[in-house]
Amino acid sequence: MKYLIAALALVLGATAVHAQTIKIGLVTALSGQSARAGEAITRGLAVAIDEINASGGVLGRKLELIRRDDEATPAKGVIAARELLFKEKVAVLFGGLDTPVSLAIVPIVNQEKIVFVGPWAAGTPITKNGAKDNYVFRVSAVDEIVNRAMLQYSQKTFNAKNCGMILVNNPWGESNEKGLIAALNAKGMKPAGIEKFEGNDIDVVPQLTRLKAAGADCLFLVGNVGPSAQVVKSLDRMGWKPPIVSHWGPAGGRFTELAGPSAPSVHFVQTYSFFGKQTPVGAKVLKALMAKYSDIKGPGDVTPAVGVANAYDAMMLTALAIRNAGSTDGPKVRDGFYKIGRYEGLIKTYDKPFTPEVHDAVTENDYVWTQFIDNQILPVGMKK
Amino acid sequence: MLVTSALITGLALGSMYGLLALGFYVTYAVSSTVNFAQGSSMMLGAVFAYTLAVTFGWPFVPAALVALALCALYGVIVERVAVRPFARRGSSAWLMATVALGIVADNAVLFTFGKEPRGFPMLHGSIQVAGINVSWLQIAIPVVGLALAAGLHVFSRRTSYGKAMLAVVQNADAARLMGINVPLAIMLAYAASTMFAGAAGIMIAPLFNVHSDMGTLFGLKAFAVAILGGITSAWGVMIAGLIFGLTESLITALLGSAYTQILSFALVIVALAVMPNGLFGRAEVKKV
Numbered sequence: 001m002k003y004l005i006a007a008l009a010l011v012l013g014a015t016a017v018h019a020q021t022i023k024i025g026l027v028t029a030l031s032g033q034s035a036r037a038g039e040a041i042t043r044g045l046a047v048a049i050d051e052i053n054a055s056g057g058v059l060g061r062k063l064e065l066i067r068r069d070d071e072a073t074p075a076k077g078v079i080a081a082r083e084l085l086f087k088e089k090v091a092v093l094f095g096g097l098d099t100p101v102s103l104a105i106v107p108i109v110n111q112e113k114i115v116f117v118g119p120w121a122a123g124t125p126i127t128k129n130g131a132k133d134n135y136v137f138r139v140s141a142v143d144e145i146v147n148r149a150m151l152q153y154s155q156k157t158f159n160a161k162n163c164g165m166i167l168v169n170n171p172w173g174e175s176n177e178k179g180l181i182a183a184l185n186a187k188g189m190k191p192a193g194i195e196k197f198e199g200n201d202i203d204v205v206p207q208l209t210r211l212k213a214a215g216a217d218c219l220f221l222v223g224n225v226g227p228s229a230q231v232v233k234s235l236d237r238m239g240w241k242p243p244i245v246s247h248w249g250p251a252g253g254r255f256t257e258l259a260g261p262s263a264p265s266v267h268f269v270q271t272y273s274f275f276g277k278q279t280p281v282g283a284k285v286l287k288a289l290m291a292k293y294s295d296i297k298g299p300g301d302v303t304p305a306v307g308v309a310n311a312y313d314a315m316m317l318t319a320l321a322i323r324n325a326g327s328t329d330g331p332k333v334r335d336g337f338y339k340i341g342r343y344e345g346l347i348k349t350y351d352k353p354f355t356p357e358v359h360d361a362v363t364e365n366d367y368v369w370t371q372f373i374d375n376q377i378l379p380v381g382m383k384k
Numbered sequence: 385m386l387v388t389s390a391l392i393t394g395l396a397l398g399s400m401y402g403l404l405a406l407g408f409y410v411t412y413a414v415s416s417t418v419n420f421a422q423g424s425s426m427m428l429g430a431v432f433a434y435t436l437a438v439t440f441g442w443p444f445v446p447a448a449l450v451a452l453a454l455c456a457l458y459g460v461i462v463e464r465v466a467v468r469p470f471a472r473r474g475s476s477a478w479l480m481a482t483v484a485l486g487i488v489a490d491n492a493v494l495f496t497f498g499k500e501p502r503g504f505p506m507l508h509g510s511i512q513v514a515g516i517n518v519s520w521l522q523i524a525i526p527v528v529g530l531a532l533a534a535g536l537h538v539f540s541r542r543t544s545y546g547k548a549m550l551a552v553v554q555n556a557d558a559a560r561l562m563g564i565n566v567p568l569a570i571m572l573a574y575a576a577s578t579m580f581a582g583a584a585g586i587m588i589a590p591l592f593n594v595h596s597d598m599g600t601l602f603g604l605k606a607f608a609v610a611i612l613g614g615i616t617s618a619w620g621v622m623i624a625g626l627i628f629g630l631t632e633s634l635i636t637a638l639l640g641s642a643y644t645q646i647l648s649f650a651l652v653i654v655a656l657a658v659m660p661n662g663l664f665g666r667a668e669v670k671k672v
Contacts, residue, residue: 031499169641196641200601202592203397206636209389226501226593233591237510238389239517257503258593 021064022057022328024049024315025084027077027105028096028120030069034224036253037097040304041119042067044311045094047288052315058322066090070101077101078108085112091328092117092318094311097224099123099172109135113330115337117318119311122146122247123175127359135334137354139314139347139361140306141248143172146269147179149364150245151187153267154218157369157380158243164192164216166207166231168199168223168249176222176247192216199227204234212240221246221266228266229258236262243267251304256372263372270370271362272309272347273379274299281346285312300376310362313345317353317361388514390637391630396522396591398629399529403584404606405613405621406533407577411463412615413553414573417471417478419462421486422581423603428489429455429582430589430598431497434504448586455582456575458489463574468567486603494596501595525587526626532580533622540618549573608652614665624663628652 026045028038042065049063057063066088070077077098084090085108093109095102095118102121109116110131118126118138127138154160165180167173177194184191193214195207208231211219219242221231228250235241246268256263274286289296289308302308317340322328325336337354353361369380404426408418419425432451436442442450466481510519540546551559552569560566585599592598605628613624631651636644655663 031494035499198601198645200598202400202588203393203633205393206386206390206633207641209386209637210640213386226595229503229593237517237519237522239510253500254503258501260503 021062022059022322023088023090024063024065024318025081025088025090025093026065026067026096027070027080027084027093027101028067029072029098029101030067032072034072034097034253037120037251037304037307038069040302040307041094041096041311043289043293043302044119044308045315047285047292047308048312048315048319050292051288052319058319059326059328063319070096070098072096072098072101074098074100074104078104081105081108085109085114090114091322092333094119094314095121095126097121097307099126099175100170102126103171106131106136113334115318115321115330115333117314119314120307123172124179125175134359135330137314137317137337137359137361139317140310141269141271141362141367142360143175143247144179144182145360145362145364146247146367147176148183148186149269149367150180150220150247151183151189152364153269153369154220154243154245157267158218158245160218160243160245162192162215163218163220163245164211164214165194165220165222166204166211167194167196167220168227169196170199173222176220180220191220197223197227197231199224201227201230203237204231205238208234208238208240212238212242216242218243218245222249224249225251225253225255226258229255229260229263232259232262232266236260241265248304248306250372251306251370251377254375256375259372265371267369267371267380270306270368270377271366272305273368273370273377274302274305274309275376275378279344279346281344285309285346303375303377305377309346313347313350313361316345317343317350385515386637387634389516390633392513392516392518392522394630394633395626396525396629397633398626399526399622400584400588400602400625401606401609401628402622402625403529403532403580404602405610405625406536406618407580408607408610409613409615409618409621410536410580411570411573411577412610413618414549415467415471415552415570417467418482418607418610418615419459419467419486419574419577420479420482420607421462421489421603422577422606423599423601424486424489425455425458425462425578425581425599426585426588426602427493427596427599428458428578429585430504430592430594431493431585431596432582433586433589434502434594435497438502438505451586452579452582455578459574459576459578460571461485462578463571467574468570490596490600497594497596499596501593501598503593504589521587521590528583528587529625530622532583533618536576536618545569545572608649612652612655612662614662616666617662617664620662620664627663 030038053062068080092115097120099121106129116136122141122143124143193211197204244266320340321336324339325332343350370377432454436447466485467478470478510517548564609625609628613621632648635647
């Protein structure tokens, strides 16, 4: 009997400790084409949570990560988000790679007044969602800013004057179409053409032939790994080699294997690279990743780096916001984000990154241009 | 250049649709049933070939032949598990059962082959046609597609097995009385059906990427092609496949990709409204 009571006390004690944790939810793709991206976000969050917990947690409580797979599908993402909000009662919810999934979750978090932090999906309307009470923050690239950077890069690096767009036919592609047209209009320019393709298209030659016939001297590419690879393979078949300036879609998987020998011709945007000289924070995070994950032996194994880096900074900024709030109450945590001052992060040193008008912490000055060399994402021009 | 390039793309795509649609034809002709999950059979062809040629390092030709044999075996399983038990009772539940078996196959591949799409090594080499680069694979696909359709035609008209199959088509009871093994003929038709789909999967793999749901959209389009061609004619479904592929790529090239799906499927509806038995099908005669 004594043993039974002792065991019961132990279980109750463990439950009490468990109840004291602050739950952090993550809804992202953990299977399918975007699975690697989901794993990268997980790793960034996990390393940050370990660091926070090792220094005593937040408000005297440890952080606990709870993940759910959205299978890159909005309907499944909404079910997972509801479960985390209502059943698990997470204090803050993190999103994944896919803009359509994040867009589906945004109205729920705004209604329930729980903070939603985006460490990857770049669709402009995720943070600029028009809600009076906006609970959505992002530590990642934003389409409309990336689009300005894509135009600037194409002009500066390739002296391009007449770029054509080849965009995946989904809300992310639409978001970029608007952003690229706005960026071109701001400079008094027009695209050579705008072509869409389906994620499952086998041959994109007809669309690319139209752009070539329209005199495109460079391509703006927007699509995830598989679709982007289809564009590169179609270009190979055509024997056409225009400069390709891409959003960061190719970063999420086995791009070199899928796109073949022309994979390095795609220059794409990232927010961080673990290659080259690292800041003290960069060195600390890389060391922690190598200690925690046996498959990480060096910077080349932190892939996609953008997911890890964004998630790490997003978690650290979220912890600061909860500290500022002094509570895990949704509206107070939201206001806690506005009170963040200077913080030396991985991507950059943030200085008052969020205000009621600005919910995006990363700006166009923080982007890094990269390419695949073998299976590694390196800054453009850097040799392994 | 725009039109020539679209024609080359359309021919390769159309042959793929045609090959899958031939699979619908061959089983429908013999048993009035089809494997609705033809897309899964196509995916299995690509996955088997990738596993043997890339993972195990086999030379391409033996890998492709063994992959086709495995696809034929899968066809036999489809017929025995998802078609025969229901068709024998006069039930139409085979329709749902074949879809369900396809979903099982897709998910089994998801767990065993992996979640990430894989790249099949590209076959290099191309020639210039009217100033356009055309890869050997783009030429090989329509050639193999048409050769398989011709092979099926010759098999059914010139061999005793083929004639036995035709006899089953015309009158299963009379064929049985003449000593023809009707269940075997139907089983072989299913094996041939999944082999056609597997061949399409193997040929398309280097142009596309290999993953568990690569055949879903293809299977749907191929069914539209089979109906468009008139599911009772082998050459009809093959030619309908080519027409559908060419229409898709010409619409994309001339009008833009925004109109491709809308116009190509709208044209299928118009064609079927004008010719309800398909472009090359015969009206079914019912004796009352």
